[in-house]
Amino acid sequence: MSIIGVKGTHDIYNSEACEFSYVENVMKRIAEIFAFTEVRPPVLEHSELFVRSVGESSDVVRKEMYTFLDKGDRSLTLRPEFTAGIARLIVQNKITNLQELPIKMYYCGPVFRYERPQLGRYRQFNQFGVECIGHTNPLADVDTISLAYTILQSLCLDNVTIKINTLGDEESRNNYREALKEYFSKHIDKMCPDCKQRLELNPLRILDCKVPEDQVIVKDAPKMSDYLTPAAKDKFAYVLSCLEAMAIPYEVDDTLVRGLDYYSDTVFEFHYKSSKGNDYGAIGAGGHYDKLIKEVGGPDVPGVGFSFGVERIVSVLKDDELIPQDIYNALDFYVMPMGAKYQNTGIAVANVIRMVGYSVDMCLDDVKLGSMFKRAEKKNAKFAIIIGENEVDNNRVILKNLKTQEQLEVKLENLRQTVDELFEEHECCCGDDCDCDCDCDDDCDCENEGHHCHCHCHDKKEN
Numbered sequence: 001m002s003i004i005g006v007k008g009t010h011d012i013y014n015s016e017a018c019e020f021s022y023v024e025n026v027m028k029r030i031a032e033i034f035a036f037t038e039v040r041p042p043v044l045e046h047s048e049l050f051v052r053s054v055g056e057s058s059d060v061v062r063k064e065m066y067t068f069l070d071k072g073d074r075s076l077t078l079r080p081e082f083t084a085g086i087a088r089l090i091v092q093n094k095i096t097n098l099q100e101l102p103i104k105m106y107y108c109g110p111v112f113r114y115e116r117p118q119l120g121r122y123r124q125f126n127q128f129g130v131e132c133i134g135h136t137n138p139l140a141d142v143d144t145i146s147l148a149y150t151i152l153q154s155l156c157l158d159n160v161t162i163k164i165n166t167l168g169d170e171e172s173r174n175n176y177r178e179a180l181k182e183y184f185s186k187h188i189d190k191m192c193p194d195c196k197q198r199l200e201l202n203p204l205r206i207l208d209c210k211v212p213e214d215q216v217i218v219k220d221a222p223k224m225s226d227y228l229t230p231a232a233k234d235k236f237a238y239v240l241s242c243l244e245a246m247a248i249p250y251e252v253d254d255t256l257v258r259g260l261d262y263y264s265d266t267v268f269e270f271h272y273k274s275s276k277g278n279d280y281g282a283i284g285a286g287g288h289y290d291k292l293i294k295e296v297g298g299p300d301v302p303g304v305g306f307s308f309g310v311e312r313i314v315s316v317l318k319d320d321e322l323i324p325q326d327i328y329n330a331l332d333f334y335v336m337p338m339g340a341k342y343q344n345t346g347i348a349v350a351n352v353i354r355m356v357g358y359s360v361d362m363c364l365d366d367v368k369l370g371s372m373f374k375r376a377e378k379k380n381a382k383f384a385i386i387i388g389e390n391e392v393d394n395n396r397v398i399l400k401n402l403k404t405q406e407q408l409e410v411k412l413e414n415l416r417q418t419v420d421e422l423f424e425e426h427e428c429c430c431g432d433d434c435d436c437d438c439d440c441d442d443d444c445d446c447e448n449e450g451h452h453c454h455c456h457c458h459d460k461k462e463n
């Protein structure tokens, strides 16, 4: 019997791998423009880290963690999210002394949650996110939301809805918790066993309950906005006014509380329904945290961050046909030796071209020419290089353009130069021919002002 992959995991390969790389590269590039630097925390952490930070009352800690004892009897957990690990990393590495604050980091990689797999929900999935730690100015919240919004815009996800709310300061949340406790105590007998526990641990978590009967009770629960201190209200109003000034659209949703315990003040989620009507849930989410760094043993400094679910973003981009077609790997050359005895010439030719920087694959099976052309087509090759008896005797190869079907004979000694010439044609991004001479730093001479040359030479640089 063959072995299949673990439930809730998925294999990413071929064109899908190109789509993931495309999305992650856009995210990384924009995070770097916003002055974030890369961080790669470990996948394994001590379980206690998540219990202390994400919170004992959260579904993630109560039900969804992949936790096990290692051979030394230590309780370890596969990270269910990045934020707690980043907090641990900066405290442990003492990056928190004041000269080095704020710390701005971005990350990308797999996370693990034991959830019921369904559309857009996996047990191993990928997050891209950022954390900005050490800014006390609420503008850091605005800047972080602006980064997320810029990423979504760069991916052409224009129809995104940003839901935003505030959980206020500690005093606001304490007041609110009391009000919730009082309200839910009257209804708790009719509520699910999880909510009974949540009432004891953190009544705020009841607001996330997905049980339909409980949601009816949740609908009439007190609202956070009625329990905010004047200072928390002012802070939130300031954040909203800055978003407006930056033309970042938002919807205040006073039921938004987020499922992780470390949040305070601003919290937000990014929602997007694809034009096919598929609802993948939130494609990203985040918020401000005042006490997380202190909770894991560091100084009393706040932070703010968000994470995108990469699988969900790839899915909505595919649904709405927003993935650029030029991201898929195309092979430059496919070498086709017409018989086993020409294969050694074939591999030498392949390597000459590879050394110039073009991608080359070669047929290693002794099959008919027609079948080699089919393989070249399957690999999306731009050119075929055909080598037979005549070519070897005359130190030549046949070079065939698989799009136009034009072919020419090339002397081996001229191969490098001919190959370079094939790729030196330029095309302006506006569709006109560009007059620049293979120097990607030149401006385009086409009449559309403001256009830059979009170079298609093998450097694939853009300016």
Ligand code: HAM
Residues within 6 Å of the ligand: 080, 081, 082, 083, 113, 115, 120, 121, 122, 123, 125, 127, 129, 130, 131, 260, 282, 283, 284, 285, 286, 287, 288, 304, 305, 306, 307, 308, 309, 310, 311, 312
């Ligand atoms: P989160 O809301 O738990 O926040 O997850 C962030 C995103 O990960 C979600 O919006 C969703 O797109 C994606 N996601 C969550 N669960 C799954 C799943 N089972 N399958 C596929 N995608 C999923 C956090 O993780 C916080 N650490 C965000 C943050 C960063 N807050 C501050 N800094």
